[in-house]
Amino acid sequence: MKIVTAVAPVNIAVIKYWGKRDEKLILPINDSLSATLSTDVMCAKTTILTSPDLKENKFWLNGKEQSFDNVRLKNCLTEIKKRCNSTLPYINWKIAICSENNFPTAAGLASSAAGYACLVYALAALYEIDGEISDIARLGSGSACRSVYGGWVRWQKGILSSGEDSIARPIASASHWPEMRVLVLVVNDNQKKYGSTIGMNHSVETSTLIRYRSESVIPQRIEEINKAILERNFHKFAEITMKDSNQFHAICLDTYPPCIYMNDVSHAIVNLVHHYNTYKEENKVAYTFDAGPNACIYLLESVLQEFLSIVNYIFPKPMDIKANDYFKGLPLDQTIIKKELMDDLNLTQNNEGVLKYLICTKVGEGPRLLTSSNEHLLQENGLPK
């Protein structure tokens, strides 16, 4: 019997991945770039066990058994086995996989990226593979390849049809910009979801602007944000981050039928951020939105409390939700309200309960193994604990 357990992080792109040139290999039409977030706050955790006693392959996700007959899972597993030493005694044993996220999937925070990064990282440990695995994680979920590394990570689209060169590379470590914080504003929403896989395929098929974006806008933009990150130039970093989030959603709107992820609350947050930056006469805060209405706010620690006080004022916490259930992640002072600042910003207050909750986190390290046996999610018989 062999067992490994790993945790892997979520990542939040500042240059967005949207559109594939190869559906099976998940090869993108443009480079993308993200920060990996601390696993202390949000992570996927996966235990994989292999044993001669297992009768069949099994897979549990967030407490529910899933079919193993999942093409993306199989693609990852096949690729891992291709690369491992074929004389490993346990290579043909069945496996049990148990995976969970420590954050609600309702947060819409690319749980599949953390999940597949974690799966592939654990598989690589199980089958003793060294070297590049971001291209294997990519086969599970495109953006998972970026969660294989900590810090600031660029996914190079690559040009080969094999996909070998479509890999992630760290451009700066987690400690490079230590003051960087991320505030996730989870928006209450009951819209039906336009899945991101379907959405990006429709965009490639129908948007008349997407090729121009991938070929003529992103190449320059990604070099500029790379430079801004290396120079820790927040003003420039924020401008490019916001522009790229908006352009990604512009492409979604240019899709036929359009795929709409942001809602009125998302746009109220956009408006708040621009008002605040104008008030500060410099970009102090940057928003970015993925395929959902939740805002990810990049900001430096020095403005975190002030910006949070505005968010709390404009989007009041419902009285009936406990502070601990509303302010998640790194500790925050939730009470500060600067009355004059609110008057200067002159923004409309929203009703209570417009935001579901907030998560405060920071840039962090890549996946790692947990060696203590009480960390495993599976018992020795291959069933979940």
Place this chain on the structure above:
Amino acid sequence: MKIVTAVAPVNIAVIKYWGKRDEKLILPINDSLSATLSTDVMCAKTTILTSPDLKENKFWLNGKEQSFDNVRLKNCLTEIKKRCNSTLPYINWKIAICSENNFPTAAGLASSAAGYACLVYALAALYEIDGEISDIARLGSGSACRSVYGGWVRWQKGILSSGEDSIARPIASASHWPEMRVLVLVVNDNQKKYGSTIGMNHSVETSTLIRYRSESVIPQRIEEINKAILERNFHKFAEITMKDSNQFHAICLDTYPPCIYMNDVSHAIVNLVHHYNTYKEENKVAYTFDAGPNACIYLLESVLQEFLSIVNYIFPKPMDIKANDYFKGLPLDQTIIKKELMDDLNLTQNNEGVLKYLICTKVGEGPRLLTSSNEHLLQENGLPK
């Protein structure tokens, strides 16, 4: 003393004008195309009086006196006087202008287009000008040049720096497609307005996609919709109309900071239209949105009642608003509800009062003079009646 009174129509673009290459002459970066709507339902009305007894130029709009010191008004007047016979005995007399819209400006229905078309048409009559005046109306408000003609009208962007070739041309008459109807869904909204002049200037300055749209998307798209209109191919007409509305709003979103005109209700209408078209297995309805949240729906008379019944079901009329204040324009049967159709569409009902009211209208003729003296908005002394 000389007095003239004219009415002029609103127009609704299906290929949108967004972005200028010359701010003063109001020269656009792309062609646009619209239908002129019947003046029986919505129109601007303008009376102009000139008399040797007037001491100064005066201007009233919707019952309020305005400053005559308005650069766009002056540009129109200067150009009119350049083109008229300079020996006209009254050419140097002062003038009084009184203008009103018969529809609420709150409808966000490009009242300036109808207003400037009416002003220029009335001025041309007053100063006895024959020939092209769409380029003069353009100096007042870009899209006003399209309201100078009835039916289906294309505004050619032109290439000359003088602007002489940036004129409107009818491509089909009002009677060409007699079944065409337009349903305006006026959305309740309290957002602060991002003015369209500022919006389009910001787009030209900051959007990295707008040039590609104007240079590489529109030229082909406008030929296709021209053809679809001439062939009365509603399916194709609808597809292009919806795609172009979405692309215009995509460009707005790609602007920095983004200018957001559509809200959650607008997107719910978009969703409803796509559901209905999917259900009918053909495009039967097309939406288009200008610089505001209101939907303009193009559809043929044959589906008007059925589509209206869905709108009434999904967006219920508030009980406390009288039907006559809610269903404006051409007469409609407001009561039909097909229960099975609603079940098949499986859409979420909204609260009452999400829509402010509806206007039903059709494609109509261009501006015309009203000769009966009781139509004039001004008394013989140059003051409003």
